[in-house]
Amino acid sequence: MTQSRCDRCSTTGPAHDFVSAGSDGTWRVLCIRCFNTEMAQFADLHGFEHPSFTPLRLRDVDDNHHEFHFCGLLLGDQLSLEAFELAGDDEAAGYRFQILGEADAEPSALLGQLIQKMKRALALKHLQADAGRLQIANTTVRGRVEWNGDENARQPCTIIDGQRIKWNDLGAMLLAFEGWQFRLEMLDPSDEA
Ligand SMILES: [Zn+2]
Structure with missing residues (x-):
């Protein structure tokens, strides 16, 4: 796991316990x-x-x-x-x-x-395995948009049911709904999806 070090108190630990804080054009890593x-x-x-x-x-x-x-x-x-x-x-x-x-x-x-x-x-699952492939279980999908880890890729990945779903794989799941309409609504991370 990536380790970080606090620029203020020198404590070290896993990167998720640290934040990058900027002020006056300089960035510091702080616990x-x-x-x-x-x-x-x-x-x-x-x-x-x-x-x-x-x-x-x-x-x-x-x-x-x-x-x-x-x-x-x-x-x-x-x-x-x-x-x-x-x-x-x-x-x-x-x-x-x-x-x-x-x-x-x-x-x-x-x-x-x-x-x-x-x-x-x-308590909710939005995807279900069907013949070894994940499919959308009902008609609503809730998830999160994340960076897909590739600097050059101009597409995100998604996290649905707590698992990483590639953009193309989500697209393949949508094929089951050809001709249907959809509504895409973006929500703040602190809202309830
Ligand atoms: Zn500190």
């Missing part, structure tokens, strides 16, 4: 604790306590386990709480959830809301 400390000073939030949560395992509708890690980032007057899976080295794969609350919200209350959101998502 989340240092990022939140600086943000709290910047936003004049006194007594802000950096939230930390232990990883949590949840089961999806097919009884598969998913291990989620949490990250609480102070974004000015808002606290963003994110849950993500570590699918090997690929930090962009797997389920990912976000919820936003007031900066002075009780982190455990926000965590409770986030877990409810995660459970609602894990």
Whole structure:
């Protein structure tokens, strides 16, 4: 797993526990604790306590386990709480959830809301295997757009049911709906899809 080092306190750890923060044209890598400390000073939030949560395992509708890690980032007057899976080295794969609350919200209350959101998502499957090939199970697909890992490719990939689905493979699934209409709506990561 890629390691990072904090430019402020020199702590090292897995890259997902660090953020790149830019100010005055320079970029620094900060651990989340240092990022939140600086943000709290910047936003004049006194007594802000950096939230930390232990990883949590949840089961999806097919009884598969998913291990989620949490990250609480102070974004000015808002606290963003994110849950993500570590699918090997690929930090962009797997389920990912976000919820936003007031900066002075009780982190455990926000965590409770986030877990409810995660459970609602894990109770749904949008793809099903049909003769060894994935197909769209019903008529709605929810997922996330991600970079496909290729600098030169002008197409994204998608994450559906927590798994990476190539753009072409999603296109192949849509062939089953030839002649149908569709509605494509983009939603902020903190909204409920
Ligand atoms: Zn640090």
